[in-house]
Amino acid sequence: MKVDILDIGSGNISSIKNWIEKANVPTRIVNSAQNIKSDLLILPGVGSAGSYMARLIDGNYDVAIREHLANGGRLLGICLGFQIMTKYSEEDGGVSCLGLINGHVERIGTEISHNGWEPLRFRNDDMNEQLFHNQYKLTNKRVLNGRVFYNHEYGVVNKEDKSFSTPVSNYLPKYAGLFVKDKIIGIQFHPEKSQITGLDLISMIL
Numbered sequence: 091m092k093v094d095i096l097d098i099g100s101g102n103i104s105s106i107k108n109w110i111e112k113a114n115v116p117t118r119i120v121n122s123a124q125n126i127k128s129d130l131l132i133l134p135g136v137g138s139a140g141s142y143m144a145r146l147i148d149g150n151y152d153v154a155i156r157e158h159l160a161n162g163g164r165l166l167g168i169c170l171g172f173q174i175m176t177k178y179s180e181e182d183g184g185v186s187c188l189g190l191i192n193g194h195v196e197r198i199g200t201e202i203s204h205n206g207w208e209p210l211r212f213r214n215d216d217m218n219e220q221l222f223h224n225q226y227k228l229t230n231k232r233v234l235n236g237r238v239f240y241n242h243e244y245g246v247v248n249k250e251d252k253s254f255s256t257p258v259s260n261y262l263p264k265y266a267g268l269f270v271k272d273k274i275i276g277i278q279f280h281p282e283k284s285q286i287t288g289l290d291l292i293s294m295i296l
Contacts, residue, residue, distance in 0.1 A: 092116075092118070092127070092128040092129045092130070093110055093115055093116070093117045093118065093128055093129065093130045093131075093132065094117070094118050094119075094120045094125075094126055094127070094128035094130070094131050094132065095107055095110075095117055095118070095119050095120070095132045095134065096120055096121075096126070096131060096132065096133050096134070096151065096171075097119050097120065097121045098121065098142070098145040098146065098149060098151065099145065100134070100135045100136060100137045100141070100142050100145065100170065101134030101135045101136050101137075101168070101169075101170070101171070102134070102136070102282070103119055103134060105282040105283070106132060106134045106168065106282050107119065108282070109281060109282035109288060109289070109292065110132070110292060112289055112292075113289060113292050113293045113296065115292075115296060117132075122149075123149055123150045123151050123153070123154035124154075126151075126154045126155075126158055128158075128163060129163060129164060130163065130164045130165075130166060130296070131155065131158050131163055131164070131165050131166070132166045132167075132168065132171070133155070133165065133166070133167040133168065133171030133172075133174070133175070134168045134169070134170075134171050135167070135168065135169055135170030135171035135172075135173075135174065136169060136170055137170060138170075138181055138182050139170065139173060139174055139179040139181040139182055139185040139187065139195065139244075140181065140182030140183075140185050141182075142170055142174055143174055143185055143186070143187060143188075146174070146188075152188060155188065155190075156188075156190075159190070159273060159274070162273075163273070164273040164274070164275070165190070165273060165274045165275070166274075166275045166276075166277070167274075167275070167276045167277070168277050168280070168281065168282075169241075169242060169277070169278060169279075169280060172246060172269070172276030172277055172278055173187070173195045173244060173246055173276075173278075174187045174188055175187065175188050175190045175191045175274065175276060176188075176189070176190075176191045176192075176193045176194050176195055176246055177189045177191070177192065177193065177194055178194050178195070179194065179195035179196075179244065180194070180195060180196045180197060180244070181195065181197075181244055190274055191246075191248070191250060191269070191271065191274065191276065192248075192249045192250045192251075193246055193247050193248045193249045193250065193266075194246075194247050194249075195244050195245065195246055195247070196244065196245065196247060197243060197244055198242070198243060198244060198245045198258075198262060198265060199262075199264075203241065203242060203243040204240050204241070204242055204243070204245075204258065204259075204262065205240065205241045205242075206239070206240060207237045207238065207239055207240075208237060208238060208240055208258060208259045208267070208279070209235075209236070209237050209238075209259075210234060210235075210236055210237065210238045210256065210267065210268065210279070210287060210291075211233075211234065211235045211236075211256075212233075212234055212254075212256055212268070213232060213233050213234075214232045214233070214234075214294050215232065216254055217254045217270050217295075232294075234287065234290055234291060234294060236284075236286065236287030236290065237284070237287055238267070238279040238280075238281065238284040238287055238288065238291075239279055239280050239283045239284050240258065240267075240278065240279045240280070241280060242278060245258060245262065245264070245265030245266070245278065246265055246266045246269065246276065246278060247264060247265065247266075248266045248269055250269075250271050252271070253269060253270060253271035254268075254269070254270040254271070255268065255269045255270070256268045258278060258279075265278065266278060267279055270295075275295060277291075
């Protein structure tokens with residue numbers, strides 16, 4: 091398995107790399123669109139949607155990401171990296187995003203950012219209709235029941251009809267915490283900060 095982590099200067103790349111490699115999967119950090127050659131491409135991201143999308147376009151990464159999917163590759167977006175896969179974000183006055191997911195990003199309905207731990211529960215079989223799930227059999231675990239760490243002010247409103255999605259929480263049900271559609275997966279929480287649940291998650295989905 092080849093895993094590329096896209097580095098455009100947004101996100102804690104070293105933490106993402108360590109998270110993946112704890113599952114005994116080697117990774118490579120790429121900072122050129124021409125160097126994206128992997129089974130799985132990871133889009134980490136913190137910061138704002140406007141500057142993130144500008145960097146993607148300036149580096150021709152938006153084209154490379156679409157080519158990666160067209161060639162059969164899988165795509166994993168984390169936090170802002172998940173949000174920019176939608177059609178648009180309300181952040182920064184409105185930003186056109188990659189449009190890989192039918193949905194949009196909006197300010198969550200709290201006055202402060204959503205920062206803290208939330209439960210995450212799902213069965214691996216729930217993702218059977220998607221192409222992303224558990225291709226490499228890194229674990230026999232079939233049910234995930236743990237907690238994950240969030241730190242965000244904006245959330246993804248998923249409008250995909252045939253996707254797998256879990257809500258951020260019971261009091262933020264409108265927004266997707268974990269999203270899977272075909273070969274695209276989006277994670278709003280920070281799996282690299284989610285301790286054993288984060289490790290179980292990457293082992294189950296790869």
